[in-house]
Amino acid sequence: MALKLLMAILMPCLASAAITCYGDNGQPVDWFIVYKLPHLDRSPEAGMLYMYQDESSGGWLRGASLMNSTASAVGKTLNQLYEPSESQNVAYVLYNDQPPKYSAANGLRGHTKGVVLLDKETGFWLVHSTPHFPPPTDLKYDWPSNAFHNGQSFICVTYPYLQFKDVGTQLMYNTITPYDSSVPDGFSADLPDLHSASMKKQVRSPPWNRQVTLTSAKGKAFLSFAKHANFGDDLYSGWVSEVLKSDLCVQFWLNSRGILPSNCSQAYHTYNAKQIAFDSSANFSSHVDHSKWCVTWSDSPGWACIGDINRDEEEEKRGGGTVCSQDPNVWKSFQILVKDYSKCD
Template sequence: MSRSSTCVYFLQHSSFQILCGNRDVVLVWIYVFVVIKRKEVCVCAYWRLGRSCMRSAEYCISVAPVQLTMLFLVILTTFLCSTYADISCYNDDGQPVDWFIIYKLPKLKENPDHDGETYMYQDASTQAWVESTHTMNDTDGAVGHTLQQFYKSGGPKNEGVAYVLYNDQFEEKMSYPSKFGHTKGVILLDQEQGIWLVHSTPKFPPKLQEGYYWPHNGLRNGQSFLCVTYSYSSFKAIGNQLMYTEPDCYESSLPPSFADDFPELVSASQGKFVKKPPWTSQVTLTSVGGKAFTSFAKNGHFEDDLYSGWLSGALESNLLVQFWPNSAGVLPSNCSIEYFVYSIEYLQFSQAISFSHHIDHSKWCISKSANDSGKPWTCIGDMNRVEGEMKRGGGTVCTSDAAIWKAFYKLIEKYEDCS
């Protein structure tokens, strides 16, 4: 560069949306340039709010040549990081994480500190259960913070975000339609990556216009959550899995670019499911952090128990299963098959935190031994072991991780042996 030259670097053209009270979303466009002269660096920003006139600002400083490159990198990194963040699972500290698992504790009469909103948390950094200082109703907690990305997205007006919310027990109904699967979850993604949150809670999460809160019906019983951050391309396979599980979708937005890339997700959100065998689908998904998760999805035409009819054989492991045992037609432990399936009856985090499966609505299972098939499996999903769900869609997401398996295995105080 000659001594008299001036270089102009176009840093970023970014758009985002802000909420103005209860009014409509306002689109904000930002253009940033860095002008580098002989001894001076100027950062020039131009922005427009909605349809208002273009505004501008300029800030210049004198720098020595040796500082120029470093200053440019700092400005570039700071700007890019502060103006855009990919959709991700978030931990209890408000930091993006590859995945997390939450065990919402039941309301414990003998322990008033656990009023139905407290939870245990784990991710790759904890290596075990950690009692959260947040509650399920907090928007600063892991689930609340993660879902705030949905509530602050601007909804269908934002064509850079797609989402599908599904829950077979969302609406107030005397009985829930068996034409849909017994499945609950949230899919939320931008054009880089997104999350799949698999959970067990009825009437959750609330619709976009209601904002985030923990429902009163979610206080009494235990609940489970698995959040995983996946790359954009992974949602094609995830959409395909939903075509097997037959979700009851109660809110969705799939703008044209997402709909073109993920027709399976569109079909599932519109109640269009698989119509011919095979009636099961197994797929390995890799998180953005490189961790393998295996999704098992069954259609109602499979007409068998997810765990004894498929999962134990597929994982080549005897299974210990936690599910809601208060429905009609509960299936007993099954030792008549190659890999046995046992029903968990009592759980304990500590002497102060223990409870029966009768107040635990979570859905998960683990291999009975860490040595089964050489892999310590843990699966978190949305299906019970009851006759009625043999003819309904649903599934679970499994991973082989010694720390996760150990955390769940330590909880089991009692299970039903085969009679």
């Protein structure tokens, strides 16, 4: 009788477990940022180490686990996709312009990578830079073999249900490549653009870019930028720097073709990062860093943004975006990473 009473008390709590970002301590968090380090040495863990921060860390901390573990922030958060839900009333969209290897890449769509998972109360939007990741929901959490060598970036934010109306619209602008999705009727009525994005639909008329303030479950503001291919310009020098009213330094993949040089032709300048360092043991070139982020040079106000698009000629003509935070700790944590950047000619 006592056991039945205890289960009757516990079951509503278990059934109502919220979908959320999970931090490195295994507990729900409002948001987190993860920076996977490049393969920097010959240790068994090389290529799996990461740096971590959330609302309570005050800046970067060493990752508590490894990227391929479900104990990591990214692993535990995404493991909600692979574990049976107490309630099957969920929606999800996994998208990547370089999907898992058994799916075809699509270079004509947006240069975008991310995961959306939600129920009728809350959910998360994870924006990242890792090709062939994560596995579809009929498998289990794993780290792709191609992604050990280079640095990668992740931002996860927990949002209340109705914020996914705007998230869905941003994904329409981004022209995502979904490779695994489910947006049931009960969600699509409330979130029509999320359903449309999951079906590979896109915006059909100008304007070809959209910014929106998204408010997290705990009330923190994030500024989301999303551009369509028809925007026809660099995301950073052609738009973000003007909105944030500051010079920018952008970290992105410097090994692609047609890299755009640093740009000083606008009111606010945009510079390409060349060398990143957390400390003497984690000091590396942007040529081994596939992460996508930018930081304002000005600290008044200071912005840091994490996204999924590069600065190159091809990606001027592709969709993509970035998610920005005006947070002094986050701004400083990224600004101090830039040890060298390309000046304008």
